[in-house]
Amino acid sequence: MSISGYNIRNSIAVGRSKISFSTKSFVYQPDPYTIGSSQRGAQLKNGLFLFVGHLIESPDTSIWDINIPNSKFEKELHGFCWLDDLAADGSKFARDLVKEWFWEWVDKYGNGSTWTPQLTGRRVVRIINHSQLILSKASAQQKKIFFKLLGQQTNFLFSRYKSETSNLKRLEALNGLIYCSGILRGKKYFLNSALRKMSREASRCIDANGNVKTRNPEELFNILAMLSWSASTALKVNKVALKKHQEVMEFLAINIRSLRIGNGGLAHFHGGGRGEIGYIDQILSGIVLPISKIKMNSTGYYRIFKNRTVLIMDVGEQFMKSNSNFSASSFELSTGYEELIVNSGPGALFGDEWNNISQTLHAHSGVCVANVSPSNRRTKLIPKAEYTSDLNAEIILSSHGGYTETHGVIHNRKIRMSSDGCVISGLDTICSESAHQRDIFDKWIKSKNENSMPFSAQFHIAPDVEIKWNNDNTKIILETLKGVIWVFEVLNGEISIQDSAFMQFGELSPRAAKQVVVSGTAIDYQGNIEWKLTKH
Known part of the structure; x- marks a missing residue:
């Protein structure tokens, strides 16, 4: 029409x-x-x-x-x-x-x-x-x-x-x-019909895994909120939402619960904001769920939680289009109720230019190759991911081929959180795994007249966290408003502090922030950087 x-x-x-x-x-x-x-x-x-x-x-x-x-x-x-x-x-x-x-x-x-x-x-x-x-x-x-x-x-x-x-x-x-x-x-004569239609549309809004196409956590929550309002309204006039309506609510609530960082806000991925924390609490409190520890939900995010340290990583499908976000293998980290490592947030709040910036991998705590974000040649990309654990740690292994067509490399990331939540270590590797990828790697090296391929891991620091060098400028000290101290050190690579920005609802403009950048190079089709965060 x-x-x-x-x-x-x-x-x-x-x-x-x-x-x-x-x-x-x-x-x-x-x-x-x-x-x-x-x-x-x-x-x-x-x-x-x-x-x-x-x-x-x-x-x-x-x-x-x-x-x-x-x-x-x-x-x-x-x-x-x-x-x-x-x-x-x-x-x-x-x-x-x-x-x-x-x-x-x-x-x-x-x-x-x-x-x-x-x-x-x-x-x-x-x-x-x-x-x-x-x-x-x-x-x-x-x-x-x-x-x-x-x-x-x-x-x-x-x-x-x-x-x-x-x-x-x-x-x-x-x-x-x-x-x-x-x-x-x-x-009231509209109510029964509207409830039936609501149940039908709710099922159509999400896929079989309880996810929306955009993979935006805040959008997912908004759907849950509307289902909760309508179910509550029906109950107040002695009506009950249909079984399918209630099943979708429970499915979404489980996923939303696993997308919350330490302060109760939603993780910053795919254009979503934190949401109003009290509002999220209010909606979830009205939905009875089984008590369980969720490490990964069906929306493609891993969540590790140890001793009030929460890490959420995006290992789900990436839509490689000009108007889509790319955040493969990036993560956010909170300590207690405070944010520590973040993604830059929803740039759409501040116009097209900031929106374009926020959609790139540079705006996420991930890894960029040759200072560019993956191109939009393909319609989608599905990273590979695996979760393992033992008595001493929980480990996430992830990899994606967002750079295979342009640079001939795959990014592999290994993140390990100790059993007490006080040590998070990471190993980021880029490598060419096939003859075709090595050919692309060689062509890129030749076109740039270089002998190596640069790459970097960026860790955007929450704006309320104080960031400074230690006495000998070899490590970076991160101190939250509550005085919690984390020390960032590099075991392989070069470390620097650079400017960043943080975008959140309620502000008139993006907030000035900082990021820790760890740089490395790939020679002979492989390179790696290794880093560690320790709570003191």
Whole structure:
């Protein structure tokens, strides 16, 4: 269907949504399911509007009056996630802005001119969650308009959810429909049908291993959150989510649990952020799971946990396209509740340029050959990985051929964590394993007029960690805010400290950070570097 046809049908559905019985109240008082960022709330109060990588500085301006840079930015506004952030701020000024900006939206867009199923599903959840705030000191007429609009959006979702082009978009539209159907008086007749459709779309959103195509941990969690909200809504009106719905929730919860670093945030891979830790706790606490130690989940990540030291490595499928992340054999490491070695994070928060940077292997704690990230000649690459353990250590062995077509080498990585979690050692090797790979290696050497091939392992250090050389400049000392000290040393290779950047939700720009870089060279088709981290 063309975009114009899609919009026309949306407009027709908006008109029809007004011809039905209007709801006038809630069946029960809503609890806020969504948790925002107080940091983002403070920014909004000060006229700093950062959405999809564009920062608009416009103090004392309504969110509906700022200059909109593109349609993606505009869609973020109409999804109303900023309501969560203002509510998280909680100040009187923020609460006043919630009411002011909501009623301005009603005046400008309450006629349905910008409604789409996905954004409407997202929006109604936030409106209902913060309804007490919105309706505080509202007049009788305003309350009537409030419920009338919620009823119309419910009708719109029922008629148009299936027009969305992806399973994830349909899932978000259905989540809004279920929430409205359960809580709005007079709309319960939509609920059974919506729950059946939600179960079907949930199964389609993930593969047989409980993974999404992007392998983005935060996206995976967002699906779990929507399934949790809808199941909770059904329960409050004496309905039960279908068995398949509950099975998908449990499957996702197991995977999400194994993707959390020490502070409870999600690992930074494939464009995903940390998420709101309290929010993740809230969702997972409502799902009963068997107590088990998970070393690898079916989404292609290994997880080692010893004595509050957590290491998560990406050994899953890599999509080698221009708009995809490449993070094969890279890892993140946390000590207690503090981050130590990280990946740079989701660059899409700060625009296209940072997004492009964040997708490369350079932005991950992995290994780069000849200072380049693997090319996008192939559609996908599947690393090989193996986990072993004994009484003294747990070991991850991984390898990938992201450089075989361009440089003729395979990267092999061996990471070992001691049984007490106090020593992490690594061996990174690049080598040519076949005659064809050696030919490519030779051609690269000849084209560069070199006698060796350089490669390096980069270890991005969390921005709150102090980094400095020891007295004789042979080792690097890493000290966390809580005073935990780790010493980084190289057994084979050259070590240096270089600039880096760290990207996270809530910041207006990437944070300055540092990285430890260990360099080596491959001569006669092979080279290796060896490093060790020791907790003191």
